[in-house]
Amino acid sequence: MRQVVVHPERCVGCMQCMAACAAAHSQSGFLAAAIRENPLPAPRVHVGSGRYGEGFPNRCRHCDPAPCMTACLPGAIYRDRILNTVLIDPSRCINCASCAMACPFGVIRYHRDPWVSPNRAVAVKCDNCVHRQTQGLIPACAEVCKSGALTFEEPEGAMKRRTDEMARRTAGYVEQERIGEEAPGFMLLRQLKKRAIQLTE
């Protein structure tokens, strides 16, 4: 089954996935209209920056077993086996934030949400755009990503590409300066950012 796969080395930190995610989970479904809604739609993918300004789209991993699910007091968190997605039932959620302590990736937020709970704050996180997938669309973050940092594909395929690249590197076929060719340009950008920050430190 296809999943959203994150390729952090390709993230430039443009945050378009956040805007697309918020729009996809708004009442209107369109960015231009979504920005005028109340409550304001919030993204469920969070682009953070690393020590040297590296972008990183942080997104629910839909773990199995999911620690948030075990920690949920009212049993509001469950797994949709068909789409392999961990979901939160807003009508059962008591907004106790026990899941904040459970999630090792820090991807759960607590707020009113136009999509699931416009009047009461609840726990909100990535739902793999279940509503879009049932309409034959792919998750909004992967659709909008221009740099290939978020792709929607078979995880096995992505894993094999990564394994092959690693094998080529460690086998020494690739000269040192060509490492990162899988993501041309991105390595250079990262190195520039890192050097700039190291110089100011």
Added chain:
Amino acid sequence: MRHLILGSGIAGLQAARAIRSTQPEAQITMLGREAEPPYARPMISQLLEGAVEPIHLDLGLPPDVRLISEDEAVSVHAAERTVATLQGRRLAYDRLLVATGADPRGIRAENTDLENIHFMRTKAQVREMLRALPQSRRALVLGGGLVGFKAAYGFLRQGLDVTMLIRSEYPLSQQVDPTAGKLVRDKLEENGLGVLVGKDVARFEEDGAGRVWRAQLTDGSVLDCDVAVIGKGVLPVTGFLEGSGVDVDLGILVDEQMRTSARDVFAAGDVAEHFDLARDERWVNAIWPEAADQGRIAGLNMAGVPARYPGSLSRNTIRIFDMDLTTCGLVNPPEDAGFETVQDGDAKKGTFRRLVFSGDRLVGAACVNRIEQAGVLRALIAGRAPVPCPKKDLLREDVHPAGLFPFFP
């Protein structure tokens, strides 16, 4: 295969779920002291507060689990693989899980058996507190631990005058450091809580109809109260294991597969003593999420699926009016024991964060407000690996996985 589970709390329930998921045919029997089927125990505080209805606490049972309620074990005979119960039952097992939990500690005061003096451990106790609520105006809470705190908070939300008797300068002294503790106390006092430090109840007095009317304190002063809650901590329920061959320290000693010293006997939850990942020693962390995890691991092992439990961590997430607080691991390390503390706060935003390190390992964290990333800190503590970035970077309220590990998955 016959599985017998002593206790119907979350550890027992998670074990039953794990067994059922791998052995559809196994016979599972659960023995519970309470009249209720399994429910989410921590939510009794939301029930007291009036934030949820009793039905919201129900957790349900996996298919084909036989629940014997209002009965408890009185002895375990590991050699014959049987358990004798208070109601005279003799239950046979192939695998036994002891998940009997913990009981509230009593206090030494006189007349604690008066009406409207409660422990706060079960749904039934909170139901009684709610029944007496319309006639109650003044509540007295003994102890500033988690239970005392939640009782006081629930009563405040229900509009009662609440006085809390605590030993330290601030509530939750086992969970928080002085700075966060002060913020908690201020927030509670701002909302009407009365706090008395270093005082205890000597005796309760009755109103002539068997109900509590007022409390005489150890210093001779007198406090009116129509309801009182005793929250002085809990102790593992292990008395019935005497002579069973199950080794008990404070709790039941278990290995990383949740096995006890007796063959085919497992233990999980508040009754089990495992290993604390932050303290680096054997410890009973009697908290719900650890009980759930331990129960799941025990159930898998009982069903013959090898699973390992790495150890436990104390942790709590608390919402107090508009303030959020999370704590995890060793927040108050002993002084002069070589721990390093890094902390920072922003009074205007109301945020505070304190981190405790042992060498280059994170062992404790307390966050006031902006708690969304608390799980990242918990995972760092549980992982026991050297912190991969400058320590002060972890103080950022938006501490991000990408900042911790290059090419984080």
